[in-house]
Amino acid sequence: MLKTLRPALLLFAMLSLLTGLAYPLLTTALAQALFPQQANGSLIEKNGQIIGSRLIGQHFSGNQYFWGRPSATSPMAYNAGGSGGSNLGPTNQAQLDAVKANVEQLRKAHPTESGAIPVDLVTASASGLDPDISLAAAYYQMARVAQARGIALAQVHKLVDDHAIAETFGLLGEPRVNVLELNLALDALK
Known part of the structure; x- marks a missing residue:
């Protein structure tokens, strides 16, 4: 044996x-x-302090900031330890109520916007941690951000365009912006 x-x-x-x-x-x-950089979490530092990661979304609620996608993580939004979507289907009443509430919040915050609200501003991603929003979602929020900061809309538009990230490998996904990096660039303006 x-x-x-x-x-x-x-x-x-x-x-x-x-x-x-x-x-x-x-x-x-x-x-x-x-x-x-990637092996260490794609961390973003400001004044020697780690303030976030390029890979994990953060909650921004002030009118002077661009808002990211809603987060379905629990027990709090953008909880990297609880990554995961809501797993609610498109006909689930809880999902419909959440989307309706998000639409109402965005309509209230953007009273001059009459067009369709980009879907990524009202629905959570599969991970609940998306750091990026589509260019359409950024453009939708530009007037609110410009007004709250007291700067020209053209200046905010240029900032969004300067921070646009092209499709991955030129064909996967859609153009987008990293919300944290865009908001940090806004803070650096003044």
Whole structure:
């Protein structure tokens, strides 16, 4: 029995060292060497303080800021430890009520906007943590932000366009802006 058990235990130990120690150390070292910003969470610093990540949305509620997508995480919005969507279908009454409430809030905050509200401003994403909004969602909010900050609409429009991110690989997704980076650029104006 020991004759057959010894090779199995030796193979188990070697594979454990290889896949449980060597491989993770190698991939971590390569990631740190080749992609240090991404490997460390794509963190954004301001005045030496970490204020967020390019990959995780944050809640902005003031009229002077662009607002991101609604978050369905719990127990609080944009909780990275509780990532996940609501899993409510498009005909679920709770989903319909949430979208209706979001539409009412946006109509109240943007009384001069008569067009359709971009869908990403009223529905949560699958992760509940999206850091980006579509250009349409940013354009929809520009007048409110310009008025709240007392700056020209053209200046806000240029800022949005300057922070636009093209489709991934030129064909995946749609043009978008990172809400945190855009709001930081707004704060840097004054």
